[in-house]
Each structure stands twice: as C-alpha cells, then as structure tokens.
Amino acid sequence: MKKSCLLLLFIPLLFGACTSKKKIVKTISAFDATNQVYTSHADSLSKVLLTTQAAMLTDSLGRPVTSEFVGTVNFNLRKPNYVIIHYTAQDSVPQTLRTFTLARTQVSAHYVVGKDGRVIHMLNDYMRAWHAGISKWGSVTDMNSCSIGIELDNNGYEPFSQQQISSLLLLLAKLKRDYNIPTANFIGHADIAPGRKPDPGIRFPWEQLAKKGFGYYSDMLIVPAPVNFDSATALRLIGYDTSNLPAAISAFKRHFVQREDSPVLTQFDLDVLYNVYKKY
Ligand SMILES: [Zn+2]
Numbered sequence: 285m286k287k288s289c290l291l292l293l294f295i296p297l298l299f300g301a302c303t304s305k306k307k308i309v310k311t312i313s314a315f316d317a318t319n320q321v322y323t324s325h326a327d328s329l330s331k332v333l334l335t336t337q338a339a340m341l342t343d344s345l346g347r348p349v350t351s352e353f354v355g356t357v358n359f360n361l362r363k364p365n366y367v368i369i370h371y372t373a374q375d376s377v378p379q380t381l382r383t384f385t386l387a388r389t390q391v392s393a394h395y396v397v398g399k400d401g402r403v404i405h406m407l408n409d410y411m412r413a414w415h416a417g418i419s420k421w422g423s424v425t426d427m428n429s430c431s432i433g434i435e436l437d438n439n440g441y442e443p444f445s446q447q448q449i450s451s452l453l454l455l456l457a458k459l460k461r462d463y464n465i466p467t468a469n470f471i472g473h474a475d476i477a478p479g480r481k482p483d484p485g486i487r488f489p490w491e492q493l494a495k496k497g498f499g500y501y502s503d504m505l506i507v508p509a510p511v512n513f514d515s516a517t518a519l520r521l522i523g524y525d526t527s528n529l530p531a532a533i534s535a536f537k538r539h540f541v542q543r544e545d546s547p548v549l550t551q552f553d554l555d556v557l558y559n560v561y562k563k564y
Contacts, residue, residue, distance in 0.1 A: 318385040326408070361410050366424075366431035366469040367459055367498070368416055368476065369452075371438035371483040372396070377404065380435060390414060393433035395455060401447035403455060409463070419476035420525040427476050432459055436484060443487055456498045468564060470499035471523070474538055478524060479531030486538050486545060502540055502559045508551075509558035515549055518561035 341349040370393065372380045377398045384392045384406055393415045396404040407413045415433030424430060434455065436448060459465060470493060473481045494501035509515075515533075516526050524532040530547030538545045540560050541553050549557065 315381070315385065326411070329411070363463040364409060364430060364432045364459070365463065365465060366421070366427065366471065367456060367465060368427060368431045368433050368471060368473055369484050369488070370415060370433065370435045370473045371440055371485060371488075372435045373440045373483065374437070375439055377402070377437050380437060381406075393435040395432070395434045396437065397434065397448055397451050397455070398437045399445045399448050401445075401451040403451050409459070416473070416476060418480065419473075421471065421476045421523040432463075438484070440483065440485055444489065449489055449492065453493070453496055453498070456493070457496070460498065467497050468500060468523075472539055474535045475524065478535035479528050482538070486542050488539075490539055490542070500560060500563045502556045506555045506559045509554045513554060513558055515554060515557055518557055522561055522564050 336353045336355060338351040338353040341351055343349055374380050374383065377396060380396050381404065383389050384396070392407060392413045394405065394407045394409060394411075394413050396406060398404070409432055412428050413433045414428060415435070416427035416431060419425075419427045421427060434452065436444060436452065438444060438448075456470065460470075472488065472490075473483045474485075490499060491501045493499050516529055519529075519532050519536055520526045522536070524536060526532045533549055533553075534545045534547045536557065537543070537549075537553055541556050
C-alpha cells in the first residue's frame with residue numbers, strides 16, 4: 285500500500301483522537317468551579333477533625349461538669365460498613381452529574397456508574413454523601429453516616445448493561461476489600477426505605493452480585509417454610525423496617541424474589557423468605 289493511502293487511512297483516526305481529547309478536557313473544565321467548591325468544603329470539614337474542644341456537659345441543675353481534652357495517640361478514620369445501590373431515575377450521566385453538583389438539590393453519592401461502564405468518583409469514601417435520605421436498616425437510622433452510595437445510570441424502566449454491572453462488581457470488590465464490608469451489608473435503597481424508594485428495582489441482578497459475595501440471595505433449591513413461620517419477624521431480622529409491613533414485603537420481593545412486588549406473600553415468597561432469613 286502506498287504511503288499516501290496509509291496517511292488517508294490514519295486521518296480519521298487522528299481526527300477522532302483529537303476530538304475525544306478535546307471532549308475530555310471540556311468535560312473536566314466544565315466541573316472546575318464545582319471541584320473548587322468541593323476542595324474548600326473538604327478543607328472546612330478537615331478543620332472539624334482538628335478541633336480539640338472538650339465536650340461541654342451540664343448536670344441536672346445546669347451546673348457545668350468539669351471536662352478537659354487529652355488527645356489519645358491511637359486512632360484513625362471511621363470506615364463505611366454498608367454499600368447502598370441506587371438507580372438514578374434520570375436519563376443520562378451528565379444529567380446526574382449536574383444534579384449532584386447543584387447545591388439546591390441536596391443529594392449526592394460517592395460513585396456514579398454509566399451504562400458504558402465508566403465510573404465517576406464524586407466524593408471521598410470517608411465523607412458522608414446524601415443518598416439514603418430517611419431510612420432504616422436493622423437498628424441503624426443514619427445510613428448516610430455508615431455507607432457508600434453508588435448510583436447506576438438507569439431511568440428505572442430499562443435493563444442494566446453488562447458493562448455497567450461489570451464495573452459495579454469491580455468497584456464493590458475494591459470497597460469490600462478496602463473497608464472489610466460484610467457480605468450482608470450490600471443492599472439497595474428500596475431495602476432501607478421501603479414504601480418510599482423503589483431503586484435499584486426488580487431488574488437489578490442481585491443474584492449475580494450474591495454469587496461474588498456482595499449481598500445474599502436465595503438458593504436454587506428452596507425448602508418449604510414451616511407452617512408456624514413468622515414472616516414479619518424474619519423480615520425484621522434481615523434488617524427491614526417492618527413498621528409498614530406491606531411496604532417491607534414489597535421491598536423484600538423486589539430484591540429477593542424479583543417476579544412482582546405486590547405487598548402479599550405467596551407460599552413461594554414465604555419459602556424464599558425462610559431460605560434468605562436463615563443466612564442472616
Ligand atoms: Zn436511590
């Protein structure tokens with residue numbers, strides 16, 4: 285092949301590389317201002333960590349209790365102990381990045397995973413993102429304080445792409461390893477906020493995650509639940525807030541049965557619940 289022909293072949297490649305580089309630069313610079321806000325906010329929070337003010341206590345008569353600060357030399361940072369998986373319920377990653385970089389929305393997550401498998405890290409893992417909202421799991425009522433929030437780009441009505449799930453699995457493996465997160469503590473937003481949130485929805489591949497050690501799922505072979513099986517107690521022991529039992533049942537079915545999410549337990553649902561509850 286002549287040199288001129290080769291050059292003609294490479295021109296589109298070179299042009300493509302240039303435009304994608306320009307696109308990346310433009311994408312990053314579009315967030316320059318918010319990255320500056322991030323840094324200054326993180327800097328102000330670091331000052332909280334350096335505070336050496338002793339706790340101010342008063343007795344029942346309002347008299348100050350003598351207290352002082354003596355710094356220990358043995359400490360490190362607290363670690364997240366849960367991973368909460370969400371879908372964005374939005375139409376694109378840029379839309380979600382915009383939502384999470386506007387102060388008025390008051391919502392955020394540590395990670396956003398695109399349909400193409402791209403992972404965007406939005407908040408240091410040691411910081412508290414605002415993804416869980418009013419929620420409860422077991423006796424934990426401040427899920428934001430102890431969890432990592434992961435948002436999957438998905439409008440709620442579409443399947444998850446395999447590239448997206450592959451990246452998610454790599455991210456979960458890193459988080460589990462870095463923070464020693466227990467297998468049971470990989471759960472969905474709907475699990476911790478039954479009746480209020482539906483995500484990551486009935487299509488989310490919980491079984492695929494469980495096979496890799498991220499959360500539990502029912503076994504292939506399911507033995508029937510005993511006749512006196514207390515389903516409400518089983519749901520509570522798994523972690524569900526059963527103050528609204530029908531909502532807890534729907535959330536359980538969305539995660540562990542994945543056929544439909546009506547607030548009624550069929551015999552099959554009961555058998556699955558019995559199988560899952562024994563893992564906790
Ligand atoms: Zn959510």
